[in-house]
Amino acid sequence: xxxEPVQPLFSTLPKTATxxxxxxEITGGGLPKGRPTLVCGNAGCGKTLLAxxxxxxxxxxxxxxxxxxxxxxxxxxxxxxxxxxxxxLDELSAxxxxxxxxxxxxxxxxxETGEYDLExxxxxxxxxxxxxxxxxxxxxxxxxxxxxxxxxxxxxxxLRRLFRFLKDKGVTVIITGxxxxxxxxxxxxxEYVSDCVIVLDHRVNEQSSTRRLRIVKYRGSSHGTNEYxxxxxxxxxxxxxxxxxxxxxxxxxxxxxxGIPRLDAMLSGKGFFRGSSIxxxxxxxxxxxxxxxxxxxxxxxxxxxxxxxALEESPSQILRNMRSIGIDQEPWVxxxxxxxxxxxxxxxxxxxxxxxxxKAINDYKPEVVIVDPISxxxxxxxxxxxxxxxxxxxxxLKIKGITGFFTSLTGAGSDLEHTSINISSLIDTWLLLRxxxxxxxxxxxxxILKSRGMSHSNQxxxxxxxxxxxxxxxxxxxxxxxxxxxxxxxxxxxxxxEKLLRQQEIERKQLDLERRRRSxxxxxxxxxDEFEAEKKETLQAITIEEERIKxxxxxxxxxxxxxxxxxx
Amino acid sequence: xxxxxxxIEFSTEKFESALTDSDLEKYTxxxxxxxxxxxxxxxxxxxxxxxxxxxxxRYNLEVIDxxxxxxxxxxxxxxAAPTLIKKLPLPLRRIIGDMSNxxxxxxxxxxxxx
Numbered sequence: 001x002x003x004e005p006v007q008p009l010f011s012t013l014p015k016t017a018t019x020x021x022x023x024x025e026i027t028g029g030g031l032p033k034g035r036p037t038l039v040c041g042n043a044g045c046g047k048t049l050l051a052x053x054x055x056x057x058x059x060x061x062x063x064x065x066x067x068x069x070x071x072x073x074x075x076x077x078x079x080x081x082x083x084x085x086x087x088x089l090d091e092l093s094a095x096x097x098x099x100x101x102x103x104x105x106x107x108x109x110x111x112e113t114g115e116y117d118l119e120x121x122x123x124x125x126x127x128x129x130x131x132x133x134x135x136x137x138x139x140x141x142x143x144x145x146x147x148x149x150x151x152x153x154x155x156x157x158x159l160r161r162l163f164r165f166l167k168d169k170g171v172t173v174i175i176t177g178x179x180x181x182x183x184x185x186x187x188x189x190x191e192y193v194s195d196c197v198i199v200l201d202h203r204v205n206e207q208s209s210t211r212r213l214r215i216v217k218y219r220g221s222s223h224g225t226n227e228y229x230x231x232x233x234x235x236x237x238x239x240x241x242x243x244x245x246x247x248x249x250x251x252x253x254x255x256x257x258x259g260i261p262r263l264d265a266m267l268s269g270k271g272f273f274r275g276s277s278i279x280x281x282x283x284x285x286x287x288x289x290x291x292x293x294x295x296x297x298x299x300x301x302x303x304x305x306x307x308x309x310a311l312e313e314s315p316s317q318i319l320r321n322m323r324s325i326g327i328d329q330e331p332w333v334x335x336x337x338x339x340x341x342x343x344x345x346x347x348x349x350x351x352x353x354x355x356x357x358x359k360a361i362n363d364y365k366p367e368v369v370i371v372d373p374i375s376x377x378x379x380x381x382x383x384x385x386x387x388x389x390x391x392x393x394x395x396x397l398k399i400k401g402i403t404g405f406f407t408s409l410t411g412a413g414s415d416l417e418h419t420s421i422n423i424s425s426l427i428d429t430w431l432l433l434r435x436x437x438x439x440x441x442x443x444x445x446x447x448i449l450k451s452r453g454m455s456h457s458n459q460x461x462x463x464x465x466x467x468x469x470x471x472x473x474x475x476x477x478x479x480x481x482x483x484x485x486x487x488x489x490x491x492x493x494x495x496x497x498e499k500l501l502r503q504q505e506i507e508r509k510q511l512d513l514e515r516r517r518r519s520x521x522x523x524x525x526x527x528x529d530e531f532e533a534e535k536k537e538t539l540q541a542i543t544i545e546e547e548r549i550k551x552x553x554x555x556x557x558x559x560x561x562x563x564x565x566x567x568x
Numbered sequence: 569x570x571x572x573x574x575x576i577e578f579s580t581e582k583f584e585s586a587l588t589d590s591d592l593e594k595y596t597x598x599x600x601x602x603x604x605x606x607x608x609x610x611x612x613x614x615x616x617x618x619x620x621x622x623x624x625x626r627y628n629l630e631v632i633d634x635x636x637x638x639x640x641x642x643x644x645x646x647x648a649a650p651t652l653i654k655k656l657p658l659p660l661r662r663i664i665g666d667m668s669n670x671x672x673x674x675x676x677x678x679x680x681x682x
Contacts, residue, residue: 104645109661111676114610114668119602120634120646127638149648149664 013220016064016136016172019057020050021359022239026224027215031196036163036173038193040185041200046211046232047176048073049082050200051138053236054174056087058136059097066136067099067128067171071144075100085236096132105148112151118158122165134171141176146187163192184216195219201227210349213239229351231359240355251275256368256403258291259298262472263431266448266457272429273453274367275401277394279423281408282433286444287463288407289313290470291431292370293322293329295405300332304367307360308340311376315340326468339364345377350389353377357393361400369397373407374423387423394426428452433463436484443485446472462488579658595619595627595677596656600641602634602649607666611650614667622679654678 015029024030031037031054039047055066070078078100079089092098101124129137142159149155166173175193177185184190190197197216202209212227230239255270264271272278278295280288296306310318318340319329332338341360345353361369371393377386390406397404406427424430430449435442444463448456461472462484476483476491483491599615601608612631619627634641634649644653654661654677663676 101642103647105647109659111661111663111672112665112669113663113672113676114614114665115607116648116650116665117602117607118647119649120600120641120651121648123602123634123638123649124641124646127641145647 015221016058017062018054019061020053020237020239022228022230023213023237026228026239027196027218028221028223031172031174032219032221033172034167034170035195036166036175036193037196037198038175038177038185038189039198039200040177040179040189042179042202045179045200045202046230046237047200048140049085049232050198050237051140051174051176052078052082052087053085055098055136055138056082056089056092056236059092064135065097065099065132066138067101067125067132067134068138068140069125069128070100070102070140071105072141074102085232085234087236099128099132099134101128103144105144107148110148112149116151116154118145118155118162122162125162125166126169129169129171137166137171137173139173139175141178143177143185143187143189159189159192200230210351212351229355231352231355233356233359235359238355238359240351240358250401252401256302257298259294259296260291260470260472262461263291263446266459266461266472267429267451268454268456270454272403272451274403275398276428276452277397277404277406277426278429278431279406279408279427280431280433281410283410283435286433286435287465287470288409288433289318289372290322290325290327290465291433292372292405292407293318293325293327294470296338296368296370297327297329297332299368299403300329300335300337303337305336305364306332306338306368306370307364307366308338309357309360309369309371310340310342311345311371311373313372314342324467325465325470339366350377350385354389354393358396361396361402366402368403368405370405371407373409375409390423391426394423424450436462438484439487441485441487445475445484593626593657595623595654597627597629598644598653598655599629599631600634600644600646600649600651600653601631604633608650610666610668611652614670614673615652618667618670618673618677618679622674622677 014033015027015031016033017024017030018027039050041047052068055068058064058066068078073081082089089098089100093100103121103124125137128134145155145159146152175189177187177189179199180186180188184197184199194217196218199214199216201212201214203212204210211230211232213230214227215223215225228239230237252274254274255272256274257264257271258267280291282288292308296308299306308315308318313321315333319333322329329338333340339360341356343353343356348356374390377389394404427450429451432447432449434445434447436445437443444465445460446463447458447460460475462475464471464473476488597615597619599611601611615629619629632640634646640646644651648664650664650666652663652667654663657678661676661678663673667673
């Protein structure tokens, strides 16, 4: 795993890359080549480790042999101590890339009688450096000399000579020193080592510790001047350069689905922007994690990698809970598409946690990062720190083009549109989940508070968790206001009933009409019958009358005939 | 464990014999110098004088030039020059400097008669 040395922006001084993650960035390429660098700090802040990693990385990545002069630990102790970081010193020693030498100084054995010098030490250094052709050297910690040798005057003069000698030798040296009360080091080593001074610090704030690194001085070179958090973990040292907030990141106009079709529809039909930051805030139990799970599953379906920082739940708990709403993430986990990081940030301290996140993101290279919930970064009164930390996290994700999905718990009683961390200005899409209390029950409502760069729905949707995931429903908007849950269902039922009644009424009226039509028709028929009957009768009568008239006329004729009447 | 016991016995024996005939103890001394500097020359002559006065006939002094055999510096944990190492009798002592302070040298070598 050879690494190219980081090229400094403007070359001023030849530098030796340390190979330590982040340190080369803030020093602009590494430590001053062929010169001593002082690393100082309190006990347990990682001085020896920094120095050792400098040697190991030099040997493994830059093919530069190194010598470690230990004044406090023996070769064996050192080997064991750094084995836990994956550095195999035995192997490196065998291949002559690293030489460990313990310098034993025991005050009780030493008696001073007259003048002396440290030529013995110089000869040993010279021999050690020459024997493996070392380019790097660590003196850890040279202050032990002050404890062993009482004559400060000789010692100081000899130290000056020692550093002169090392400069002439052209090796890049790290000297470690214990932090003093008023000076950087107890014995004022900084007056001998004037080229580069790095201070390590280990601070405990609100019961959580944070390690920080600062470059106090770097002669002849520009350098980052801030305090940078760093982390020591199973792979060694990593420093987090955090000043790169240039707001110059490229943006994507590609859209990614939220995993919920209705929600995508609300976001102009296509979902979130890739690489944007999404915040879901809401009170407890409003389904923030469920939304996150949907989003994660949608990303996995697209064959993207998801890094899930669970700050309050264990992975198995998340998996179980999400299974209950019909989202099974286990196959994705097995496939390596979802990776969980379950840690309490308070355990590490904010800065260390951020460093840890950086490292995890750099290692895993996800397309989607979920942090659930960011509100747990706040412990006590560290709001300001938390905000700056989250800001850096969001920036980091944006620079990397990773879609960030954060949930935030809004405390009961506080303003809903106020995240406890005040990061709304950093967020591109903000979904708000809220409880709607009505008719003796709580229901969930979802709306989009903002979504930069897209037209989005202004509607409140009712948000339900079913056994096949999250569902968004229209809320009932009627003359009685917004109704959700069973009130909505009741209202809907009532409306349905009313509708049914009206329909029945119409049917009834139609039937009535029909009946009346039929009765009318019947009446017409009856009248017609009557008429027919009358007509028949009348015609009969007429016939009879006509018969009568005819017979009368016949009788008249007959009568006239009998009377012999005159023929007219 | 057995070795350990042996050691204890051994040192007890030595302690008792030291009590009885401390005058007759043999001294093994090693002087490390870094080249023939004036300091080295002074150191050599000073230690020789002391030995001749206090340890006539029962000392073994070895002078080593670190420039000739630098690898020896590591084994004997030398940091300063000149350094005189009193290997025997125990305890081990390192006396650094040009031995110009005879008083301290005598104390350092446990030569002071009680």
